[in-house]
Amino acid sequence: MTVSEITLPTTQPTRSQGYWSNVWHKLLRDRVSVACMIVLALIILSAIFAPLLTSYDPAVGSVVQRLKPPFTEGYILGTDELGRDMLTRLLYGGRMSLIMGILPVLLALVIGGTLGTVAGFVGGWTNTIIMRATDVVFAFPSILLAVAIAGALGSGLLNALIALTVVLIPPMVRVTESATTQVRSLDFVEAARASGAGGLTIIRVHILGNILAPVVVYATSLLSVAIIMSAGLSFIGLGAKPPTPEWGLMLNTLRSAIYSQPLIAALPGVFIFAVSLSFNLLSDGLRSAMDMS
Amino acid sequence: MTDQSLPSHAAPALSASSLNKTFTVRGNGLGKPARHVHAVSDFSFDLPTGSTLGIVGESGCGKSTTARLLMHLVEPDSGQIRLSGEPVGTAKRDLKQFRRKVQMVFQDSSASLNPRLTIEQSITFAPMVHGVSAKEARETAWRLLDRVGLDPARFAGRYPHELSGGQRQRVNIARALALNPKVVIFDEAVSALDKSVEAQVLNLLNELKAEFGLSYIFISHDLNVVRYISDHVLVMYLGQVVEQGPVEQIYAAPRHPYTRALLASMPSADPDQRTMAAPISGDPPSPIDLPPGCRFAPRCAFAEGICNTMPYELRHGDARVRCHISDPQSGHSKAEAAQ
Numbered sequence: 001m002t003v004s005e006i007t008l009p010t011t012q013p014t015r016s017q018g019y020w021s022n023v024w025h026k027l028l029r030d031r032v033s034v035a036c037m038i039v040l041a042l043i044i045l046s047a048i049f050a051p052l053l054t055s056y057d058p059a060v061g062s063v064v065q066r067l068k069p070p071f072t073e074g075y076i077l078g079t080d081e082l083g084r085d086m087l088t089r090l091l092y093g094g095r096m097s098l099i100m101g102i103l104p105v106l107l108a109l110v111i112g113g114t115l116g117t118v119a120g121f122v123g124g125w126t127n128t129i130i131m132r133a134t135d136v137v138f139a140f141p142s143i144l145l146a147v148a149i150a151g152a153l154g155s156g157l158l159n160a161l162i163a164l165t166v167v168l169i170p171p172m173v174r175v176t177e178s179a180t181t182q183v184r185s186l187d188f189v190e191a192a193r194a195s196g197a198g199g200l201t202i203i204r205v206h207i208l209g210n211i212l213a214p215v216v217v218y219a220t221s222l223l224s225v226a227i228i229m230s231a232g233l234s235f236i237g238l239g240a241k242p243p244t245p246e247w248g249l250m251l252n253t254l255r256s257a258i259y260s261q262p263l264i265a266a267l268p269g270v271f272i273f274a275v276s277l278s279f280n281l282l283s284d285g286l287r288s289a290m291d292m293s
Numbered sequence: 294m295t296d297q298s299l300p301s302h303a304a305p306a307l308s309a310s311s312l313n314k315t316f317t318v319r320g321n322g323l324g325k326p327a328r329h330v331h332a333v334s335d336f337s338f339d340l341p342t343g344s345t346l347g348i349v350g351e352s353g354c355g356k357s358t359t360a361r362l363l364m365h366l367v368e369p370d371s372g373q374i375r376l377s378g379e380p381v382g383t384a385k386r387d388l389k390q391f392r393r394k395v396q397m398v399f400q401d402s403s404a405s406l407n408p409r410l411t412i413e414q415s416i417t418f419a420p421m422v423h424g425v426s427a428k429e430a431r432e433t434a435w436r437l438l439d440r441v442g443l444d445p446a447r448f449a450g451r452y453p454h455e456l457s458g459g460q461r462q463r464v465n466i467a468r469a470l471a472l473n474p475k476v477v478i479f480d481e482a483v484s485a486l487d488k489s490v491e492a493q494v495l496n497l498l499n500e501l502k503a504e505f506g507l508s509y510i511f512i513s514h515d516l517n518v519v520r521y522i523s524d525h526v527l528v529m530y531l532g533q534v535v536e537q538g539p540v541e542q543i544y545a546a547p548r549h550p551y552t553r554a555l556l557a558s559m560p561s562a563d564p565d566q567r568t569m570a571a572p573i574s575g576d577p578p579s580p581i582d583l584p585p586g587c588r589f590a591p592r593c594a595f596a597e598g599i600c601n602t603m604p605y606e607l608r609h610g611d612a613r614v615r616c617h618i619s620d621p622q623s624g625h626s627k628a629e630a631a632q
Contacts, residue, residue, distance in 0.1 A: 019409055019452075187405035188415075191465075194364050195419030195472060196392035205418060209409035 019209075026289035033285030036278040043275055047094030056088040059243040067261045078264050080250070081257050086264060090271055093245035096157075097272070100239065100246075101227030104161055108168035109219050115169075116176025117211070121184055121203055131177060138170040146229055150238040160239040164226055175218045179211035213290040220283035224276035231272050247272050304378030305339040306508035307395065307476045312336040312362055312372035318581075331580050332358040333532045335607070336372070340476065345502070345509040347523030347540065349516060349555070351577060355532035356512045360480040363510065364397050377475070393423060396469035400481035402461035406453035412438070413449040416468045423472065430471070437467040441497060459490035466497070470505065478510045483518060495522055516559045520544055528552045531577050531588040534607075535615045548614045550593050587617070599624050 061083035077086035119130040153159035231248030233239040240246035320327040399405040417430035435445040536549040554573035617625040
């Protein structure tokens with residue numbers, strides 16, 4: 001080349017704010033999203049550090065202290081039908097409920113995301129086969145399918161996890177597929193092909209970064225669905241087993257106390273509601289923060 | 294074209310012979326039959342090294358499909374593309390080598406840059422795919438940015454949405470040059486720019502061509518731009534080449550009725566040359582249901598019996614005008630007069 005040589009300066013060039021730091025700053029300006037993140041952080045941290053926050057054993061109760069109302073001496077949120085401290089059980093229960101909400105979504109994100117990206121990028125028969133198979137699973141109402149799968153596999157946490165993952169994969173495939181199809185038709189993908197790049201390189205450099213926004217937003221909204229469904233499975237006895245503390249299961253065992261101590265009986269529901277709503281609102285906030293136009 | 298004027302050993306930078314591409318619209322299996330869109334038919338040309346070939350035509354006449362065929366982004370049904378006289382193989386390795394040599398600049402400057410990558414990352418992508426080290430690719434990117442008129446220190450780390458359309462198109466040009474190609478195809482590359490920016494970019498393109506020893510294929514619907522930048526012009530109508538020749542000849546003495554109509558529709562700054570009546574009316578026929586005879590016949594002012602029944606076949610070595618009028622033996626009543 002005959003162009004005059006330029007020496008690279010030792011200092012870094014003007015670098016614009018990256019996309020993700022931009023999203024983060026936008027998110028921090030949205031009060032609802034900030035509130036949701038605070039609620040979620042509090043619940044998640046207190047679940048992780050439960051042993052430090054309470055001295056009670058979540059599985060051991062006292063027969064004489066059954067169904068005490070909240071703010072009883074020694075029991076801030078009262079006790080359940082077996083005389084166990086409610087606060088302790090809610091904190092420990094959060095561990096199981098959050099894992100059962102987050103893990104299936106992560107698994108579905110990896111499996112469904114891969115299938116969707118491949119279907120969208122390759123197109124043709126590959127697309128038809130993956131998408132029609134997805135439609136078959138999608139045709140069943142999700143909660144019924146989860147119950148059917150968990151029931152067929154037998155109750156237990158691992159089986160509930162499998163059931164939830166299977167149910168969450170189809171919507172994940174659909175969202176990734178449509179996002180990929182959209183991005184694939186843009187000129188910069190064509191330009192990348194024209195420069196001789198292979199399929200995997202194009203997916204890694206040009207597709208993934210551009211489909212991440214809609215996919216992450218959707219996965220966040222699925223978190224709330226997964227938490228409610230896993231609580232539902234435990235409620236009908238297909239998930240956690242007593243005496244494991246788990247919010248859905250606690251709702252079930254406290255049913256008998258709904259007339260004597262309605263406040264206590266509703267507490268696990270309040271936590272499920274708070275977490276699920278927070279994830280939902282956070283996904284809304286993410287959606288607008290990621291909108292670059 | 295210029296085959297005669299060039300020494301026989303100088304193979305054209307890029308040439309194509311009898312390219313055909315038909316897209317099939319699948320039927321629904323319930324009585325609605327599959328249909329065929331004749332996007333490009335019998336397309337041949339030579340691009341002599343160091344020259345610019347302009348391709349003009351209305352929207353939907355197959356200009357962009359032609360560009361994609363030449364880039365091997367779409368595989369032709371038949372016909373052959375030659376790079377410096379060598380046939381281009383369809384094996385993966387051959388294509389990868391071909392793509393080093395032939396690059397493309399797209400119309401939509403923003404859709405052709407990945408919004409998540411910085412300008413520098415966009416330009417270094419292609420060389421790194423071909424095994425150039427990151428450091429070397431970065432140096433090339435900076436040199437090219439400087440050459441296309443963008444200060445690398447200010448622009449290399451920016452994202453496409455922070456640049457204007459003209460700046461983005463300069464980035465796209467730099468990206469196309471990063472592989473050190475022999476041929477660059479511009480698909481309506483300046484059409485979306487405003488006039489003053491367009492002029493700057495066109496001048497830049499002319500400078501780059503001489504500097505890097507490039508050959509251009511310049512696709513546009515803007516006849517003034519094509520006249521300014523091209524050495525040869527090729528006029529397309531409904532997927533076919535209707536006329537081709539040196540730029541002065543086409544603009545001074547167009548022979549095909551479509552070329553004449555197209556040139557007559559050119560806006561002129563001279564008030565005495567104002568276009569008064571629409572030289573051509575209606576829309577081109579659908580490329581699915583082509584007219585049985587000449588494809589231009591339904592809109593042609595000179596069409597008569599033979600035009601509607603028999604297509605005019607180009608013969609090798611003739612003037613490359615796809616019209617019965619150009620052939621005294623065709624039987625068209627105006628054939629002699631046109632000569």
